[in-house]
Amino acid sequence: MSNSIQHRRTAVVAATLLVCACTQPARIESSSGGDVVLSTPANANTLPAGATITAKLDRSLGTKSSKVGDQFTATTTEAVMAQDGATVVPAGATVYGHVTGLHSPTVTGEQAVIRLDFDSLAVSERRYPFKASVSSVAVSGQTTGSTSATVKSAATGAAAGAALGAVLSGGDLDKIVTGGLLGAAAGTVISLGRGDVESVLPAGSILTVRATESVALR
Secondary structure (H helix, E strand, O other): OOHHHHHHHHHHHHHHHHHHHOOOEEEEEEEOOOOOEEOOOOOOEEEEEEEEEEEEOOOOOOOOOOOOOHHHHHEEOEEEOOOOOOOOEOHHHHHEEEEEEEEOOOOOOOOEEEEEEEEEEEEEEEEEEEOEEEEEEEEOOOOOOOOOOHHHHHOOOOOHHHHHOEEEOOHHHHHHOOOOOOOOOOOEEEEEEEEEOEEEEEEEEEEEEEOOOOOEEO
């Protein structure tokens, strides 16, 4: 009898673990090296880790015009909505960050990169500490029909990882770090293309930003 009960308990535990594994939310690799669970806020009181904000860069950042430590801001273009229908972060909120790394090419064809980290989020005239990473960048003025050399090379696959606005991770990021182009610091590494002239991430570019830590907003 005891063996039968034990077998039943084992079967129940195994079934429970299987269900949990099947229902576990998908995970994504953040550009800062950690795993972040995709998440939608339950209510307006908290912006959870994994929540996504879309924001427009307020001013241009470039290899000649910017330096490590420079502050930048971006303005949210869409409201972040909670599962209960409440507005968590309204359109027009401000995201604050700073430049933590920058490499300006000295020869033609060398990779230009910038690294951005986030500091705070301003909602309804209050600022909250905000930790996040950039998951994608839509470069202002860059269209499918663009004739720029950067877009052409990316389209042909000659330098896909070097395309302006590409978020670098994995092997591409390892090459940047091990090659000594950037020192160790927090933030997301973004390609500014290749070349020995001023490389710029223009104002108006749209950043998709994912929170890496929860923010209590109320």
